[in-house]
Amino acid sequence: GAVVSQHPSWVICKSGTSVKIECRSLDFQATTMFWYRQFPKQSLMLMATSNEGSKATYEQGVEKDKFLINHASLTLSTLTVTSAHPEDSSFYICSAPGTGGYENTEAFFGQGTRLTVV
Amino acid sequence: LAKTTQPISMDSYEGQEVNITCSHNNIATNDYITWYQQFPSQGPRFIIQGYKTKVTNEVASLFIPADRKSSTLSLPRVSLSDTAVYYCLVNNAGNMLTFGGGTRLMVKP
Numbered sequence: 001g002a003v004v005s006q007h008p009s010w011v012i013c014k015s016g017t018s019v020k021i022e023c024r025s026l027d028f029q030a031t032t033m034f035w036y037r038q039f040p041k042q043s044l045m046l047m048a049t050s051n052e053g054s055k056a057t058y059e060q061g062v063e064k065d066k067f068l069i070n071h072a073s074l075t076l077s078t079l080t081v082t083s084a085h086p087e088d089s090s091f092y093i094c095s096a097p098g099t100g101g102y103e104n105t106e107a108f109f110g111q112g113t114r115l116t117v118v
Numbered sequence: 119l120a121k122t123t124q125p126i127s128m129d130s131y132e133g134q135e136v137n138i139t140c141s142h143n144n145i146a147t148n149d150y151i152t153w154y155q156q157f158p159s160q161g162p163r164f165i166i167q168g169y170k171t172k173v174t175n176e177v178a179s180l181f182i183p184a185d186r187k188s189s190t191l192s193l194p195r196v197s198l199s200d201t202a203v204y205y206c207l208v209n210n211a212g213n214m215l216t217f218g219g220g221t222r223l224m225v226k227p
Contacts, residue, residue, distance in 0.1 A: 006161070034214045043205070044162070044217040093161045095215065106152065107215055109161030 002028045004096050006110025013084055013117055021079045021113045023094035030096035033077035034107075035069065038091040050077045084117040091115075122206045127222040136193040138221050140206030143187045149208040151182060151189045156203045156220070165204075166191070193223075201225045 003026040013019050023033055031052045036044040048069050050056040056069035066088075068080040081088055092113045098106040123141040130136045142151065150169050154162035166173055168180040168189070179192040193200060205220040 004161075036217075043219050044215075046214055046216065049214055091159065095161070097213070106164045106167060109163070112159060112161045114159060 002108045004108045004110045006094055010114040015085055015117055018082045023077045023110050025075045025096050029074035034095045035079050036093045086117045089117045122218040124206055124221045129224045130196055131226050133195050136196050138191045141188050142208045145186050145208050148210050152207050153191045154205045196225045198225050
């Protein structure tokens with residue numbers, strides 16, 4: 001199946017710094033990429049939807065100036081956590097929709113990035 | 119988007135069959151039912167999807183009644199490595215996935 005590669009798998013940063021997370025579709029083109037956040041023992045929560053060549057759509061309550069999303073090419077979407085604070089520590093996951101047409105609803109997920117802000 | 123309801127957790131023993139039922143009363147005509155598995159600190163992994171009746175693949179079976187308001191994921195002869203969180207979702211192709219709480223399956227020796 002299709003592969004979505006997410007890097008880094010984990011990162012520790014100091015409070016106030018910015019961190020960039022990359023998500024690449026390795027063998028297919030992803031015009032759309034979804035970004036999720038997952039806190040310990042909780043489910044995945046959609047943060048935003050990135051679309052190649054246009055502005056991202058953010059879910060209610062997600063600060064677009066803090067979580068910068070760029071989808072400059074059909075194989076790369078990035079999420080930058082700006083001025084990170086300890087409360088931003090979480091597991092971030094990207095996902096691309098399936099490519100098999102209407103009946104194929106399998107989505108492809110990255111490996112996730114564990115962000116720890118100290 | 120259709121909301122799903124699953125048991126919060128389940129316990130089983132190695133070698134047993136595990137059935138996890140998901141309720142999705144508001145499923146739309148165009149929605150498919152998809153199940154994902156997630157291990158700690160990993161992204162979810164696709165298990166199986168279906169629209170109606172029964173679907174089987176190499177790892178699981180999915181049973182969907184005629185009214186499609188529920189579905190049951192069946193894992194035959196589970197092993198310790200099947201300990202994970204299992205999510206049931208309903209969605210159209212290309213739409214973002216809305217995750218419910220999932221079912222935390224613990225397989226014991």
